Amino acid sequence: MNGLLGVGVIGASVAGSWGGQAHIPSIAASPDLTLAAIGTSRMETARESAAHFGAPLAFDDPAALARDPSVDIVAVCVRVPEHERLVMAALDAGKHVYCEWPLARDTAEAERLVAAAQAAGVVHLAGMQARAVPHILHLKQLIEAGEIGRVLSASLAIAGQWSPVFPASMEYLQKLESGGNYFTIAGGHAIDAFRHVLGPVAELTATAAIQVPEVQLFDAGRATARTAPDHFAFSGRLASGAFASCEVRGLPAGGSGLRFEVNGEKGSLLIAAAGANPMIQMSDLTLSRVAEDGALTAVEPPADCFWADASVGPHAIGVAQNYARLVEAIRGGRPVPADFAAALDNHRLLDAIRLSAAEGRKVAVGA
Structure with missing residues (x-):
């Protein structure tokens, strides 16, 4: 399979969507992919998006899109439910599948998707794209090469904006039951990057809170309850024995940004990002060595950390890199950065955090 692979994107609106902002540019920048089709819930918007993005086909029936012979890969970029x-x-x-994270509303749903994908015998990729971001890749490379010696501890802290005012169309982002909220999106991407770089979490003690319990829906003239945590933190131990801590805070007015520090016997490394909403999978990251006096020396990722065209920008580079590895996997090469089974592991880690926070006790992850 050496020709262009056709991608059918479900969920790419002209008005603004992750599919349109990240997936479409990544497909356009790839020498191995072509945009075959756009699917939305209404034919009117599907045709509008197809014309806007240059897709030859438009669908309002996802099954018909998936069955079309020009579609080799289905990209699912819609709301988690x-x-x-x-x-x-x-x-x-x-068909091969690229599904955005969170994979599912809950762990039981994720388990069904893993079983179905494995039974189908296709390549399945979960959109935990922080794993494919060049600075995260190089951080992992440096640690594995012994740059800082044995890892003693690591901390990840994110203080970003999670507004108390939303349009009514985004009310679902406030709800725990939707599966797509600050806890699972900002938090889920953060903890996946953390464990991907450092290895599995063995045990943790967590806290979680809803600090802004009511959100205003400005275009509906009403308020809605926020039922998903906008703050959570855990500390614990990695399977390697290293101490771990992670804190993710969604704030009404934004915060100081993102800081991911790994401390070893021979030194420390730091990933950082500024900005109002510094989610680790889509921010303009920097990587630095930390001197004994705290001074930072910038480290640029080498060429082997770039699998795709970086001109798509920091917000989309992880998606573009995922597509590059997806193509390789379909053609019999290296595996994808995160398949559905990896996403299931992340769902289970989120479950462990919620359980610990709810019961106020240490939880053995996987137990």
């Missing part, structure tokens, strides 16, 4: 239905349609058609 729709993921299972749309992924299953792609798997039923025997």
